Amino acid sequence: MFANDAPSRLTLDGAALVHNWQALRRLGGGAACGAAVKANGYGFGAAGVVERLARAGCRDFYVATWGEAAALADLVAKHDLSLSVLHGVRERDMAAARDLPARPVLNTVEQVARWRAAGGGACDVMIDTGMNRLGLAAQDTALLDGVGVETLMSHLACAEEASAMNGCQRAGLAALAGRTDARRLSLANSAGIALGPDYAFDLTRPGIALYGGVPCDALAIQIRPVAAIEAEVLQRRLVPAGATVGYNATWTASKDTPVIVINLGYADGFPRALGPAAVAMWEGAALPILGRVSMDLIALDARAASGIAEGDTVRFVIDLPAWAKAAGRSQYELLTGLGQRFERVWRD
Numbered sequence: 001m002f003a004n005d006a007p008s009r010l011t012l013d014g015a016a017l018v019h020n021w022q023a024l025r026r027l028g029g030g031a032a033c034g035a036a037v038k039a040n041g042y043g044f045g046a047a048g049v050v051e052r053l054a055r056a057g058c059r060d061f062y063v064a065t066w067g068e069a070a071a072l073a074d075l076v077a078k079h080d081l082s083l084s085v086l087h088g089v090r091e092r093d094m095a096a097a098r099d100l101p102a103r104p105v106l107n108t109v110e111q112v113a114r115w116r117a118a119g120g121g122a123c124d125v126m127i128d129t130g131m132n133r134l135g136l137a138a139q140d141t142a143l144l145d146g147v148g149v150e151t152l153m154s155h156l157a158c159a160e161e162a163s164a165m166n167g168c169q170r171a172g173l174a175a176l177a178g179r180t181d182a183r184r185l186s187l188a189n190s191a192g193i194a195l196g197p198d199y200a201f202d203l204t205r206p207g208i209a210l211y212g213g214v215p216c217d218a219l220a221i222q223i224r225p226v227a228a229i230e231a232e233v234l235q236r237r238l239v240p241a242g243a244t245v246g247y248n249a250t251w252t253a254s255k256d257t258p259v260i261v262i263n264l265g266y267a268d269g270f271p272r273a274l275g276p277a278a279v280a281m282w283e284g285a286a287l288p289i290l291g292r293v294s295m296d297l298i299a300l301d302a303r304a305a306s307g308i309a310e311g312d313t314v315r316f317v318i319d320l321p322a323w324a325k326a327a328g329r330s331q332y333e334l335l336t337g338l339g340q341r342f343e344r345v346w347r348d
């Protein structure tokens with residue numbers, strides 16, 4: 001792969017990423033603010049995210065797997081960061097857990113026993129306070145005596161909604177204060193931070209909002225978009241009045257229309273259902289999508305961009321909440337579905 005020849009780019013705004021982290025940290029009051037960088041930094045590239053947030057002062061990072069932890073080991077050592085592996089530790093992860101500068105988040109009674117039998121050491125522990133996903137039951141904290149628990153954490157099921165479950169889960173974690181030797185308590189993801197200072201405890205764990213996602217309206221004015229798509233014009237053509245564009249001929253020109261075709265499609269994670277919610281920009285001109293999004297190609301109305309030609313670059317700022325709504329997908333799915341053909345390029 002010739003990097004300079006990557007057909008399309010995902011440009012990532014490092015200043016916006018840091019701005020979002022700082023905004024979330026402020027909202028968390030006195031709590032430390034970490035960062036979820038699982039799934040390769042929600043698709044942006046975990047190393048680029050960790051490097052920038054570490055320089056801004058973020059110390060606590062979360063990945064899902066030991067493979068993801070291994071990919072960050074050098075950066076973690078270089079900046080003396082804390083890295084936790086959310087899926088815990090299976091028997092076959094024990095060597096990685098011993099050798100890498102990362103600790104497991106223990107989720108089950110079996111994992112606690114495995115960790116203790118191997119000599120213990122620093123770990124985090126997930127408590128299930130009602131989501132019934134990963135985690136120990138509250139009464140199992142009795143098993144943690146003498147295990148070196150750094151952070152006792154739980155995870156909110158409905159943080160982006162006004163749900164009675166939020167208060168119940170908060171109370172469930174608060175009731176465990178002092179019941180273990182844990183140094184810190186942690187509950188809030190991005191939307192949890194917006195629920196108020198009671199939810200921040202000692203450490204917050206935002207993910208989606210760092211990357212420009214807006215999981216709840218309260219965060220809308222604080223969070224800036226981070227990613228934009230840049231694609232290239234492969235062809236410019238004049239579509240005569242009465243002719244159609246694209247698969248199933250869903251768009252018909254009412255008059256002669258200049259059209260450009262760009263090298264972007266649903267195989268890049270650009271949702272086929274996006275339609276008018278996404279508008280490409282070129283030198284200040286807006287270029288709406290015409291007809292169907294193909295696997296690798298999109299046609300754009302070039303009436304507002306008379307000078308645009310083959311080889312020029314158009315840009316879509318990824319407005320995650322608007323795109324998710326229009327495409328009927330979640331912001332998380334959209335971000336993590338952005339394809340591998342993009343070259344990821346950080347600006348700052």
Ligand SMILES: *Cc1c(COP(=O)(O)O)cnc(C)c1O
Nearest residue numbers: 036155189190191205206207208
């Ligand atoms: C992914 C994850 C987060 C971050 O959640 P967002 O909704 O992306 O802010 C926090 N904590 C845990 C346990 C997670 O799995």
